[in-house]
Amino acid sequence: MDEEHYYRAALSNDSRFDGRLYIGVASTGIYCRPTCPAMTPKRVNMRFYRTAAAAQAAGFRACKRCRPDSVPGSPEWNSRADLVGRAMRLIADGLVDREGVSGLAARLNYSERQLQRQLVAEVGAGPLALARAQRARTAQLLLETTDLHVSEVAFASGYSSIRQFNDNMRAVFSMPPTELRARAVQRRPRTAPPAQPWGNGIRIQLPFRTPLDVGGLLEQLGEQAVPGIEEYVDGVYHRALSLPHGSAVVSLSRAAGKPAGKTAQPPGRGFVECELHLQDLRDMTAAVQRCRDLLDLDADPGAVDEVLARDALLAPLVARVPGRRVPGSVDPAECAVRAVLAQDAGPEQARGDAALLVARYGKPLTREVGQVTHTFPAVETLAPLAPHELAGTSERGSRVKAMATALACEDLVLGVGVDREEAGRKLLKVEGVTPRTAALIRMRALGDPDVLVPAEPESHDAARQSFGDLGPTAGDERSEAWRPWRSYAVQHLWAAAGTVR
Known part of the structure; x- marks a missing residue:
């Protein structure tokens, strides 16, 4: 433009x-x-x-009227696979706060100077400026929706000192943090008291672009939940998180009523209720972004549906459920291990094997929430184990061991900042991994919006029975018109196949 x-x-x-x-x-x-x-x-x-x-x-x-830093993130950075897109995803995950610009450049295999030049040319700001803006946005969210002490807000947002926090908030919002909080309290409806944190639990709201069936998306995650690390009860999805400074548990639910601190719901936007129980407040930024990635909250449903509705097959599916999202992942390594566990097993067997891994080798949480008691075991823990200790059959155990070893040795790196094409090629080199499994990992662990998941050869996949050949040959030809949103098309087809079945 x-x-x-x-x-x-x-x-x-x-x-x-x-x-x-x-x-x-x-x-x-x-x-x-x-x-x-x-x-x-x-x-x-x-x-x-x-x-x-x-x-x-x-x-x-x-602006104090339209509050431009409280809108959902740009969907452009999730869909772009170039240096700028990868850098923006890593900055959103809080990498600059943890490792500095040098750590960001090293993760992307570029020099700091070249990275700075590319970001300034594309988005008008360098990595430090982008990280400062994100800190201010996180601080604003905490000030307006929680009663955390101002000093706790500063360090939870990624600031290294109270003075730095105060100076940045004055520069961005033209007021000190205490005044920003006081204004939010005045705007808050009397019928909706401020959310109170209990223990290390912090209740916030995650904005998104409508439409989105939040309840349906959470139910979908609940159907795949592994006991010990996930639980879905009464419309609330609980999930353990492994974060840079410790563990956490998040509870996600469909919001009811008006967002805290606002007098009216902005048109075209909704929000998800999110309650975080953090072991270390410094993980606030990473936890929020991973929840957004899990629910695909930065997507632009209008742009996706506009492309998919041009196809006669997909048009009625899009009309039935507009704004369908692609569930992501809070831990790419866990996603990859669970994908190879499920490669030739039924859903119940795959969840059972994953639950055994959690019970035997997962790390207990310092604070349990419901039936969420552990984090998923680290790949460094799984890699040395024998195949029979990892799955019900030696073949599946060997695949899990091969995947865990590749991740532990960093022969394979998965995460928001990796080159998706390169990661896809390396996934196919892991022993026993099929193209279908590699595509599933790329879709969910890497958040790739343009993945066509092929049907397994000689399978009786319900989507194939209901909608014709969606295999890698005929499906590829038709799906060219679905680019760059093929992952969303796959979600529509799977959901419709489940309804038919």
């Missing part, structure tokens, strides 16, 4: 551009999102930015 396209988007008042476009107003020194209710500024005073960090780096402060 060029300046003229940005200007038209600013005039459109279209919520689809929220999170993708930020408008700086030179006459006031603030920046807004395209759906800001304030009067549209003159064209000569408008400046356009692709990230909130770029607007902040240019000296603009966040």
